[in-house]
Amino acid sequence: MKVKKYFRPRDLNEFHRLSAENPDHKILAGGTYVAKMKFPKVDTIIDIQDLGLKGIKEENGDIHIGANVTFTDLIEAELSYCGGLVGQVSSHCGPITIRNIATIGGNVMAGYHWNDTTPLLLALEATLMFTSDSGVKAVPVSSFIANRSTYTGLLLTSIILPSKYKDTKPFYKRFARTRSDIPTSIFIVLNSEEGDHITVGSATVKPVRIMYSADDEFLINTLLPRLNEVKFMDDLRGKPEFKEKIVISQYREWKEK
Amino acid sequence: MDIKVTINGVKKVFNADPGEKLLDLLRREGYKGAKRGCSTGDCGSCAVIINGKLVNSCLIFAGQADGHTLTTIEAIGTVNEPHIIQRTFVEEGAVQCGFCTPGMILATKVLLDKEKDPTLTQIREALSGNLCRCTGYVKIENAVIRSADKMRSE
Incomplete structure (x- = not known):
């Protein structure tokens, strides 16, 4: 893979600055898709592991998941939300060596039709939180799926699962x-x-x-x-x-x- | 670019190209226990431990490892003083061509550090990222069970 520049910004301001300065960049979360690209047309990689997009928390019954949370994190969190559906789906996202590094945000943004997480998030009516240098944007997963290209270049920071499915048996x-x-x-x-x-x-x-x-x-x-x-x-x-x-x-x- | 890591308990600084994979860096720096198998994250021959988690070094850019703690097979045992897991793999006939073995040993190490008496389901889960084309897995599973027995009785 011919990559000329590799950055690991320490905060969102630095991320936005690097994104603007390097328009031909690829955002790297876990990297399991990016690293497999055979002939990538990418000049610059921006690794987002230091942006603090980790963590899973509950707020008023909603579940907030950082975009850089790995599938192993999601399994180990043992969320009781929706009968444990998030952990159950995560356990199928590749073997353990992949789940240890692949992230939910990376999986959503990779955009393959066979992703496990997109139907999960659609079923749960999740909201995707994006950030750009012009601010934060909350996008329902259904809108994201319908107009995926609109969100190219934006940084997915977190995913919110609504409280309405907290006690649902899936x-x-x-x-x-x-x-x-x-x-x-x-x-x-x-x-x-x-x-x-x-x-x-x-x-x-x-x-x-x-x-x-x-x-x-x-x-x-x-x-x-x-x-x-x-x-x-x-x-x-x-x-x-x-x-x-x-x-x-x-x-x-x-x-x- | 500089990659600062603690590898096998030693702090080191390596130089890597921006697009270089961790596997290539490790092998270039002499950590040849990590093998190049599929290069697509399917076989686990290149597995290393980063911050206590087993990962495929072929899928990781060297830059991703910067600042982290790495363990490779070289830290687990030596030819003269093999680790219990390594000894047991040999005794159980769980090694044939040996290409997958470093990854299998590391996967077992991660499992047994966490679970002292793993079930067969847990063993299969722990080895789910490692393929072996020779042994058919039964001997490998037996080796993990016996390694756990031995480590508990030590």
Whole structure:
């Protein structure tokens, strides 16, 4: 990898200054994606490990997670929030050697359709906190997913999980070849005052969150048309038809429960 | 750029290129126990311990290690005085070609420093980032269990 400059700013002011001075930069969190890039078009790396974006805390029932919190941190935190769903999802984010360094912020910002965290955060209606030299911006995950390119170059500092799902018992299914392999399909159902919401990730081009209605034909009339509208992904893990079958199976498993 | 680390208990300053991976730096500086396997973080042959956590040195830029505490296989034992884990791996036949062994030993060390009597699930979890193409894992798992037994009785 040809990198000309490597910086580790000590605070946000220094980060913003370096970002402005080096427009062709890549932000490095854990680095597990960046280091794997074969032919990176990157002149400068800005390592954000010293910016204090660590820590997990609860405030009025909301959970605040620093963008540089690793998956191991999330597992070891043993959060009871939403039936321990955050730790459960984190435990699948690669083998232990990856989870020890890969961060939740890095995973979100890497933007791969198969990320474990994006559907999780969409299901939880999380808010992403970004900072730039013009200030702080709170962005719902749904908006981030819809317009990802808008947030390129901004620094994700933390993620807020709302208190409304604090005591929810989740339904979570993940289909992958092995426990820590990249998922073929993620299926999450969360209940709130408005009803049940289904979130499907990895199988589709973008994660999808949809409200369940107690309709016998919900799968055929609502869920599958919506997923097909977003498009099932055609990749190494399977053809769209295969992924649709996995989602149908996950849906039926939820219904049987 | 200067990389200041405490490596195997010794404070050192290394010089690294901005895009250089920690694995390349370590091997260049003589810590050749970390092996280059896949270079994509899948095999764990390059594993080292940073601040008590097992990580793939092939996925980390040297700059990321600046200011941290590193442990490589060179600190675990020597040919004449192997660590209990190393001795047990040999006794159990958990070493064949040996390429994955430094990573396996370090993964075991991290596990046993934390869990004195690990379950098989915990052992498999601890070794989840390390691949072995020779032994089929059963002997490695047995070696971890026996290492734990020996370390508890010491």
